Amino acid sequence: MVEQPLLSIHNLTLEYKTRKGYVSAVKDVSFDLMAGQAMGLVGESGCGKTTIAMALLRLSPDNAVIRQGQLLLDGRDLLKLSDQEMRDVRWARISMVFQAAMNALDPVYRVEDQIIEALDRHRAELSFAQKHQLVAELFQLVGIDTKMMARYPHEFSGGMRQRAVIAMALACSPSLIVADEPTTALDVIVQDQVLRELSRIQQSLHMSMIYISHDIAVIAEVADLIAVMYAGCLVEKADTNTIFKSPRHHYTKALLSAFPSIVGPKSELVALPGDPPDLLMPPPGCRFHPRFPQAIDRCMHEQPPFEQIEYAHYAACWNPL
């Protein structure tokens, strides 16, 4: 029997209604994620990474309009659930780690009480002592001293806050964790610790993870497979090694050759001409063509489909590398 994916997104198309018109933030995005897999979602600001994450948790802002698509978690479409049913899914099945840990924690409550609040909703059968014990275990899991449990968020350092938010996300043992730039605000040494912790937990608990970042080096360290987005579209998806060793989409290649590294020979960095398109008026055809000098006629008029071009390697390009 073929293994069913844990999460399956079909043709998600989402627009934001603004005074100037509709912003085409996510267009026709489809991908599957298996249980236990860590997928990196990489792309530049405004490419739709966070929009997908928010849509998954049904936390999109009010002006978001989902034009089409299905978000299947274990075969059940999240978009069809009532608000009540969705509340049961959040935290318990899918949880999220946000970028700004300071904003994700309420400054006037002790950290422990905030995690217990989530447990009250989803694990009501537990006694208070059991919940307290569970929080202590979570703190140990993410590597914070349990003495910190009764402290307030401002008493935590940046790295500790981010760990506390990860602990909170793990509280109800979700099957999928969505991490949106969780280490972007941290210094490298602390970032390294948080990344290792997150990877270790994800693997040992056999959770799935969608790790969102603009930093392809961070993605390389935590993800089994990588999906690359550009201007609202998914342009390429393959396992991590393949993306780095033999990218097929020209944007992926450009992204890799613009990225500086401190190891290996100092290779020339190649700048990409132009700017990402205005998604109020996305360019016709492939959205990357205005920044790609070798675009052929077809790139300018027809949107390339996102299809499998090799085993487990998907790309949306008329003229792949």
Next chain:
Amino acid sequence: MNPASIPLVKVEGLKMYFPVSTSVMRQAKSFVHAVDDICFDIPEGKSLALVGESGSGKTTTGKLLSRLYTPTAGHIYLRDGVDLVDLVTLKGKSLKRFRRRVQMIFQDPYESLNPRLTIFDTVAEPLLVQNIGTLQEREARVAQLLEMVGLIPATSFLFRYPHELSGGQRQRVAIARALVVEPRFIVADEPTSMLDVSIRTGVMSLMMDLARDMGISYLYITHDLAVARYTSHEIAVMYMGKIVERGETEAVLSDPLHPYTHALISAVPVPDPSIQRKPPTIKGGISQPIDPKPGCRFYERCPMQFVPCQDDPPLARVDGRQVMCWLHA
């Protein structure tokens, strides 16, 4: 003396202490030693990257060099012909004149450009302040600079407002504004960290091209060692107000001498999945240097700590590099 052998910028014993006040009425008894006795020099046309974690004193150093802060102690010399002028002693008119020579580029191009000024007004403002040129001359100069930073054709940008430009274009405007008074030295504080990868590379190479073509020196402040590798000739690593290691960029990155530099480098993610990084050997984060005790400031986190570390480490010279560590004393 041959002027080329004199560095353009020379910093000696620079200190900046900020008072920590518990009450408005009481005089401060404690001080944050944000910058504590640092020395370096930057030759003409070269770029020095200042790297370190947040709170290490990088930005304070940048603000001191552009005289946005007045230092607690120390000297900042800028070469003028064959003379060295101490910027710390400048006041009033002479300080204003010096501002032509030293300019700043800030991190956030969304915050550093006045939203109510057109691009022309933004870039021409330093000329107006310094009273340079007639209106026609200023117009020609601004147009020329916009083209130089890659905003082509300049006429299509002159009368637009910052909100009509992308992040990368805004940062190019900020660079043009810094260049318009023909400075010799630019303090660039994280100029590319808000920009996306595909945009960042262009801005980085523009800055390096300008350094080469116009002989401008940079103090390039960044937390990103990979960016420092591509934007500097020399690198200085700051830790709690001290420069713990300084040397030629490639040498420092490939063979770090100070345990802190070593840890910092080993924590940088590598964009190559075939490389398995070893975890850095140090733990925890940086703390604030409030009235620091004598001894090495890295002592608490250092994996190599041994007896002499209780005393202030000397500045040792190893193969043209400087390192402040007992291991190399």
